[in-house]
Amino acid sequence: MDLNYTLEDLAFRDHVRAFLDANLPKDLQEKVLNHKRLAREDYVRWHKIVAKQGWAAPAWPKEYGGTGWTPVQRHIWEEECARAGTPPILPFGINMVAPVIMAFGNEEQKRHYLPRILNCDDWWCQGYSEPGSGSDLASLKTRAERQGDYYIVNGQKTWTTLAQHADMIFCLVRTDPNVRKQEGISFLLIDMHTPGITVRPIIMLDEEHEVNEVFFDNVKVPVQNLIGEENKGWTYAKYLLGHERTGIAAVGRAKRELLFLKRVANNQRKNGKPLLDDPVFSVKVASLEIEIMALEMTVLRVVSQESSKRGPGPEASLLKVKGTEIQQALTELMVEAIGPYALPFDPAYLEGEREHSVAENDDAAPLAPYYFNFRKTSIYGGSNEIQKNIISQMILGL
Ligand SMILES: Cc1cc2nc3c(=O)[nH]c(=O)nc-3n(C[C@H](O)[C@H](O)[C@H](O)COP(=O)(O)OP(=O)(O)OC[C@H]3O[C@@H](n4cnc5c(N)ncnc54)[C@H](O)[C@@H]3O)c2cc1C
Numbered sequence: 001m002d003l004n005y006t007l008e009d010l011a012f013r014d015h016v017r018a019f020l021d022a023n024l025p026k027d028l029q030e031k032v033l034n035h036k037r038l039a040r041e042d043y044v045r046w047h048k049i050v051a052k053q054g055w056a057a058p059a060w061p062k063e064y065g066g067t068g069w070t071p072v073q074r075h076i077w078e079e080e081c082a083r084a085g086t087p088p089i090l091p092f093g094i095n096m097v098a099p100v101i102m103a104f105g106n107e108e109q110k111r112h113y114l115p116r117i118l119n120c121d122d123w124w125c126q127g128y129s130e131p132g133s134g135s136d137l138a139s140l141k142t143r144a145e146r147q148g149d150y151y152i153v154n155g156q157k158t159w160t161t162l163a164q165h166a167d168m169i170f171c172l173v174r175t176d177p178n179v180r181k182q183e184g185i186s187f188l189l190i191d192m193h194t195p196g197i198t199v200r201p202i203i204m205l206d207e208e209h210e211v212n213e214v215f216f217d218n219v220k221v222p223v224q225n226l227i228g229e230e231n232k233g234w235t236y237a238k239y240l241l242g243h244e245r246t247g248i249a250a251v252g253r254a255k256r257e258l259l260f261l262k263r264v265a266n267n268q269r270k271n272g273k274p275l276l277d278d279p280v281f282s283v284k285v286a287s288l289e290i291e292i293m294a295l296e297m298t299v300l301r302v303v304s305q306e307s308s309k310r311g312p313g314p315e316a317s318l319l320k321v322k323g324t325e326i327q328q329a330l331t332e333l334m335v336e337a338i339g340p341y342a343l344p345f346d347p348a349y350l351e352g353e354r355e356h357s358v359a360e361n362d363d364a365a366p367l368a369p370y371y372f373n374f375r376k377t378s379i380y381g382g383s384n385e386i387q388k389n390i391i392s393q394m395i396l397g398l
Contacts, residue, residue: 082252249323
């Protein structure tokens with residue numbers, strides 16, 4: 001196992017950096033680096049720039065528009081995007097539903113959906129969780145009853161990220177209530193503009209509209225929107241969850257945020273000196289930096305196993321737990337550094353409507369909302385407790 005980049009990898013990194021320098025719009029970069037809110041059009045604009053370059057779906061097979069990059073090159077791409085401060089390419093289309101369509105969809109579905117996903121012509125969201133069915137996902141109750149050429153869908157999804165912008169939702173629905181719970185589930189693609197769908201916002205701790213409840217009231221879905229076989233949806237859902245967790249360590253972003261933390265702490269004074277020089281605070285920063293370096297090594301080990309075709313296994317759970325703990329610790333230290341200056345809540349600045357914030361300095365303004373927002377990371381994508389169960393069973397053999 002070689003954890004160093006080869007000369008070819010370094011040349012590839014330069015190539016990626018040159019592309020980002022030339023093509024990342026400055027206004028988007030400014031929003032990302034300063035923790036401001038991104039609008040729907042910001043995500044779509046960046047996705048389309050990357051798609052035009054042919055790099056929107058690095059992990060896809062080349063025949064569908066993938067890049068043919070090695071796992072190490074894909075890792076470098078993600079690192080460099082994080083370093084530069086690009087908006088994320090949202091996972092719901094490219095990383096979640098597309099691999100399921102490729103593996104289990106029919107030719108017509110592949111022909112119709114994959115190019116649209118690649119180019120961000122449709123905005124997708126994920127309809128898995130329901131009230132009472134999160135960790136115990138297989139207990140979901142949203143019903144789909146076959147009537148002629150349609151399924152009639154009734155029920156509720158919840159925590160649906162960015163569904164307010166969505167054109168399409170991929171849903172787990174119950175098609176047979178009379179068998180073992182895992183065996184009566186199907187995987188349906190539903191047009192969000194269909195009559196009978198209501199999206200209701202859930203406003204989070206940071207007052208952001210990021211998640212929603214989605215209600216289905218006699219929604220007619222053509223049977224050709226079923227993926228694979230009826231009642232085999234649980235198999236497809238598990239396949240998708242494996243894809244969901246691999247990118248979740250977000251080491252590149254953690255490295256960028258560490259630099260931000262150091263800048264904030266350097267600008268704060270304690271006893272007449274920069275806070276970063278305070279021995280107690282600097283020990284906390286150094287400990288976190290060591291954790292980030294260790295996580296980076298672990299990610300590179302997983303990537304190098306992927307290169308040797310072993311594929312990421314339950315290690316993805318480990319990356320999820322450690323990665324999200326680090327992300328949360330970073331936001332905690334940022335708030336500790338900036339203290340009460342983070343208190344004024346300034347949505348107009350966060351939305352980019354005003355150039356400077358009402359807070360003492362612009363760095364401080366987004367930090368309290370950012371801290372609150374990041375409480376989510378140990379819950380979504382399968383909670384960290386559930387990941388620890390997987391680690392104890394699959395890695396530790398307990
Ligand atoms: C910001 C955010 C965005 C999300 N986006 C989406 C989305 O787009 N689409 C979607 O479908 N879902 C989404 N989710 C839902 C997410 O997947 C669930 O919240 C998550 O799976 C946990 O389910 P739950 O909320 O029902 O909690 P529960 O399953 O009720 O769990 C409650 C607590 O009990 C613990 N727990 C449960 N079972 C066990 C166990 N067996 N062992 C140990 N501890 C256990 C959990 O870790 C948790 O701490 C999102 C969630 C959040 C917070």
